Amino acid sequence: MTGKTHASCGMLVGALTTQYFQTDIFSSVTVIILATLASLLPDICHTQSKIGRRFKVISFFVRLIFGHRTFTHSILFIAIIAFLLQIIQTPNYYMAAIIIGLVSHVILDMITPKGVKLFYPLPFNVKTPIQFKTGGLVDLSLATALMVGTVYVLFQPFINDIISNWNTKFL
Numbered sequence: 001m002t003g004k005t006h007a008s009c010g011m012l013v014g015a016l017t018t019q020y021f022q023t024d025i026f027s028s029v030t031v032i033i034l035a036t037l038a039s040l041l042p043d044i045c046h047t048q049s050k051i052g053r054r055f056k057v058i059s060f061f062v063r064l065i066f067g068h069r070t071f072t073h074s075i076l077f078i079a080i081i082a083f084l085l086q087i088i089q090t091p092n093y094y095m096a097a098i099i100i101g102l103v104s105h106v107i108l109d110m111i112t113p114k115g116v117k118l119f120y121p122l123p124f125n126v127k128t129p130i131q132f133k134t135g136g137l138v139d140l141s142l143a144t145a146l147m148v149g150t151v152y153v154l155f156q157p158f159i160n161d162i163i164s165n166w167n168t169k170f171l
Contacts, residue, residue: 001108001109001111001112001134001139001142002134002135002139002140002143003040003043003049003050003051004140004143005108005139005140005142005143005146006039006040006043006104006105006108007036007039007040007050008142008143008144008146008147008150009039009104009105009108009146010035010036010037010038010039010040010101010104010105011032011035011036011146011147011150012146012147012149012150012153013035013039013097013100013101013104014031014032014033014034014035014036014097014101015032015150015153015154016153017031017035017093017096017097017100018031018032018093019153020093020096021092021093021096023093027091027093027094030094031093031094031097032097034094034097034098034101035097035098035100035101035104036101037101038097038098038099038100038101038102038105039101039102039104039105040105041072041101041102041105042069042072042073042077042102042105042106042109043072043105044058044059044062044072045059045062045063045066045067045068045069045070045071045072045073046059046063046068047059047060047063066120069109069114069115069116069117069125070116070117070120071117071120071121073105073106073109073116073117073118073120074106074116074117074118074119074120075118075119075120076120076121077102077120078099078102078103078106081098081099081102082095082099085098085099106118108142110126110127110128111127111128111130111131111132112127112131112132112133112134113127113131113133114127115127115128115131
C-alpha cells in the first residue's frame with residue numbers, strides 16, 4: 001500500500017482511539033498524529049517511502065540490515081515498540097494509538113502480493129488470499145474510503161446533532 005493509504009488508516013484508527021478513550025481535544029490531536037506517524041513507521045525499511053525519505057540514513061541502515069517488509073513489519077517489532085512504550089510509562093491512549101497504527105500498517109501490507117514477514121526472523125511471507133497491487137485503483141479507493149471514515153468519526157457528534165435537529169423540525 002502507498003503512504004497515503006497507510007496515513008489514512010492511521011488517521012482513522014487514531015480517531016477511533018480518541019473515541020474509545022474519550023480524550024480531551026489536545027490529547028485527541030496528539031493521538032491522531034501518533035497513530036498516523038506509527039502507521040508510516042514500518043516503512044522506515046524502504047528508502048523511497050514517505051518516512052524513509054525523511055530519515056534517509058536510518059532508512060538506509062535498517063534496509064541494509066533487515067531488508068524491506070521484514071523486521072519492521074513483524075510481531076517482534078511491534079512487541080519491542082510496545083515494551084519500550086511500557087518502560088517509559090506512556091499513557092494508555094498514546095500507547096494504543098501507536099500500536100494500532102503499527103498493526104494497521106502490517107495488515108494493509110499483508111493484502112499486497114508480496115505480503116510481510118510477520119513472524120520474522122522466520123523466513124516466510126504472510127499474505128491474505130485476496131491481494132491488491134500497491135498504488136492501484138483498490139489502493140487509491142481504500143485510501144479515500146479510510147479518509148471518509150475518518151471525517152465521519154471525527155464529525156459524528158455534529159452529524160448526529162444536524163440529523164436530530166432536522167428530524168425535530170421537519171418530521
